[in-house]
């Protein structure tokens with residue numbers, strides 16, 4: 001069983017064949033701030049370093065023939081075991097695959113409560129099946145399309161999860177009204193100027209009447225969800 005985050009540092013280990021792809025993303029914006037605030041730490045590990053092959057080979061041809069190369073079990077099992085041992089804290093493991101459960105805000109919310117995540121990125125034609133069956137990992141997809149590797153899905157998941165870790169974002173109020181958090185899309189937002197190219201900010205938002213503003217926002221959020229994502233409202237009523 002994994003440990004639950006109780007206001008301390010969350011550790012995220014990323015197992016990848018392309019660690020350099022992560023630098024810009026992890027070192028900017030909210031992910032950088034989360035590290036500076038010592039709320040999250042990221043640890044990149046190159047799967048190739050865990051191959052015992054003299055050429056550091058991590059993939060091979062599929063049994064039975066067919067296109068492409070498959071990631072061998074040995075470097076992944078070695079990497080998972082060696083990285084897990086780096087800290088005395090069990091990790092929640094995530095295996096990235098287009099065949100996994102589709103990532104959404106609820107999964108992001110659950111993952112944000114974990115003390116340690118280990119994210120395993122595939123490449124080529126994907127993982128040898130024994131990796132799926134032998135490693136106790138949640139299989140996650142970021143949508144019904146096939147990407148070249150798990151690096152971009154890992155970045156998507158990390159971004160969505162880390163912004164939900166308590167105190168990462170300045171005012172937690174900004175999270176409460178966001179799209180998907182309450183089962184609706186967010187209401188329309190406006191900032192200055194009050195009129196731009198003939199398009200005016202709704203009067204109610206300038207009224208200073210907080211109760212009326214709240215009512216307007218709730219109504220608009222439901223209207224927008226009905227127009228764009230009625231499936232979310234159906235789900236909400238069934239809950």
Ligand SMILES: C[S@@+](CC[C@H](N)C(=O)[O-])C[C@H]1O[C@@H](n2cnc3c(N)ncnc32)[C@H](O)[C@@H]1O
Nearest residue numbers: 096097122123125126141142146147149150153
């Ligand atoms: C080219 S894909 C392999 C696809 C695999 N042959 C299949 O048809 O299911 C290579 C790797 O990219 C990652 N990947 C690709 N699409 C993804 C998605 N939608 N969600 C999560 N990971 C994905 C996975 O780690 C996968 O092992």
